[in-house]
Amino acid sequence: MSKELFDKGEQVRREVLGEEYVVNSTRNTDAFSEPIREFAIKNLWGDIWSRPGLDRRARSIGVLSILAAQGRTGELKTHIRAALNNGLTREEIGEVFLQSALYCGIPAGSEATRVAKLLFAEMDAK
Incomplete structure:
Protein backbone atom coordinates (compact mmCIF):
# COMPACT_ATOMS: atom_id res chain seq x y z
CA MET A 1 0.00 0.00 0.00
CA SER A 2 2.84 2.40 0.79
CA LYS A 3 4.33 2.19 -2.72
CA GLU A 4 0.84 2.51 -4.22
CA LEU A 5 0.13 5.64 -2.15
CA PHE A 6 3.48 7.14 -3.09
CA ASP A 7 2.96 6.51 -6.80
CA LYS A 8 -0.58 7.90 -6.71
CA GLY A 9 0.64 10.88 -4.70
CA GLU A 10 3.44 11.61 -7.12
CA GLN A 11 0.98 11.55 -10.02
CA VAL A 12 -1.46 13.91 -8.31
CA ARG A 13 1.37 16.18 -7.16
CA ARG A 14 2.65 16.51 -10.72
CA GLU A 15 -0.84 17.29 -12.04
CA VAL A 16 -1.58 19.89 -9.35
CA LEU A 17 1.79 21.56 -8.79
CA GLY A 18 3.26 21.09 -12.25
CA GLU A 19 6.23 19.19 -13.57
CA GLU A 20 8.73 22.03 -13.04
CA TYR A 21 7.86 22.37 -9.35
CA VAL A 22 8.12 18.61 -8.73
CA VAL A 23 11.44 18.30 -10.56
CA ASN A 24 12.93 21.22 -8.60
CA SER A 25 11.55 19.91 -5.30
CA THR A 26 12.99 16.45 -5.94
CA ARG A 27 16.33 17.93 -6.98
CA ASN A 28 16.51 19.90 -3.72
CA THR A 29 15.75 16.89 -1.53
CA ASP A 30 18.56 15.34 0.48
CA ALA A 31 18.80 12.56 3.05
CA PHE A 32 17.58 14.90 5.81
CA SER A 33 14.50 16.17 3.95
CA GLU A 34 13.56 12.94 2.15
CA PRO A 35 11.42 11.53 5.00
CA ILE A 36 9.14 14.60 5.13
CA ARG A 37 8.88 14.69 1.32
CA GLU A 38 7.91 11.01 1.21
CA PHE A 39 5.42 11.49 4.07
CA ALA A 40 3.78 14.42 2.26
CA ILE A 41 3.62 12.62 -1.08
CA LYS A 42 2.00 9.54 0.43
CA ASN A 43 -0.38 11.16 2.88
CA LEU A 44 -1.14 14.60 1.53
CA TRP A 45 -1.13 13.86 -2.20
CA GLY A 46 -1.68 10.09 -2.34
CA ASP A 47 -4.41 9.98 0.29
CA ILE A 48 -6.10 13.33 1.00
CA TRP A 49 -5.85 15.02 -2.41
CA SER A 50 -6.96 11.75 -4.04
CA ARG A 51 -10.16 11.33 -2.02
CA PRO A 52 -13.43 11.62 -3.96
CA GLY A 53 -15.25 13.90 -1.47
Missing part, protein backbone atom coordinates in the same frame (compact mmCIF):
# COMPACT_ATOMS: atom_id res chain seq x y z
CA LEU A 54 -14.00 17.21 -2.95
CA ASP A 55 -12.82 18.08 -6.42
CA ARG A 56 -9.44 19.74 -6.90
CA ARG A 57 -10.94 23.22 -7.27
CA ALA A 58 -12.61 22.90 -3.87
CA ARG A 59 -9.44 21.55 -2.30
CA SER A 60 -7.47 24.48 -3.73
CA ILE A 61 -9.97 26.97 -2.30
CA GLY A 62 -9.58 25.36 1.11
CA VAL A 63 -5.80 25.32 0.93
CA LEU A 64 -5.61 28.96 -0.20
CA SER A 65 -7.87 29.98 2.67
CA ILE A 66 -5.86 28.07 5.26
CA LEU A 67 -2.50 29.32 4.00
CA ALA A 68 -3.78 32.91 3.90
CA ALA A 69 -5.05 32.59 7.47
CA GLN A 70 -1.71 31.22 8.66
CA GLY A 71 0.38 33.75 6.73
CA ARG A 72 2.29 30.98 4.94
CA THR A 73 3.35 33.12 1.98
CA GLY A 74 5.96 30.68 0.63
CA GLU A 75 3.47 27.86 0.36
CA LEU A 76 0.78 30.30 -0.74
CA LYS A 77 2.69 31.15 -3.92
CA THR A 78 3.00 27.44 -4.75
CA HIS A 79 -0.69 26.84 -4.15
CA ILE A 80 -1.85 29.89 -6.12
CA ARG A 81 -0.17 28.26 -9.13
CA ALA A 82 -1.78 24.95 -8.18
CA ALA A 83 -5.19 26.63 -7.95
CA LEU A 84 -4.74 27.99 -11.47
CA ASN A 85 -3.77 24.47 -12.61
CA ASN A 86 -6.95 23.22 -10.93
CA GLY A 87 -9.14 25.61 -12.90
CA LEU A 88 -9.58 28.58 -10.59
CA THR A 89 -9.43 31.98 -12.26
CA ARG A 90 -7.45 34.91 -10.95
CA GLU A 91 -10.73 36.57 -10.06
CA GLU A 92 -11.84 33.55 -8.03
CA ILE A 93 -8.50 33.52 -6.21
CA GLY A 94 -9.04 37.19 -5.38
CA GLU A 95 -12.47 36.32 -3.98
CA VAL A 96 -10.94 33.61 -1.79
CA PHE A 97 -8.56 36.18 -0.31
CA LEU A 98 -11.34 38.73 0.16
CA GLN A 99 -13.34 36.09 2.04
CA SER A 100 -10.22 35.22 4.03
CA ALA A 101 -9.79 38.88 4.97
CA LEU A 102 -13.27 38.92 6.45
CA TYR A 103 -12.79 35.81 8.57
CA CYS A 104 -9.03 35.91 9.25
CA GLY A 105 -8.36 39.63 9.29
CA ILE A 106 -7.45 42.30 6.81
CA PRO A 107 -3.67 41.77 7.20
CA ALA A 108 -4.00 38.09 6.22
CA GLY A 109 -6.21 38.83 3.22
CA SER A 110 -4.07 41.77 2.13
CA GLU A 111 -0.84 39.77 2.34
CA ALA A 112 -2.34 36.89 0.37
CA THR A 113 -3.59 39.35 -2.26
CA ARG A 114 -0.12 40.94 -2.44
CA VAL A 115 1.51 37.52 -2.98
CA ALA A 116 -0.99 36.69 -5.74
CA LYS A 117 -0.53 40.07 -7.43
CA LEU A 118 3.26 39.64 -7.51
CA LEU A 119 2.96 36.08 -8.81
CA PHE A 120 0.53 37.13 -11.54
CA ALA A 121 2.91 39.92 -12.62
CA GLU A 122 5.77 37.41 -12.69
CA MET A 123 3.71 35.00 -14.78
CA ASP A 124 2.58 37.74 -17.17
CA ALA A 125 6.17 38.85 -17.71
CA LYS A 126 7.17 35.43 -19.07
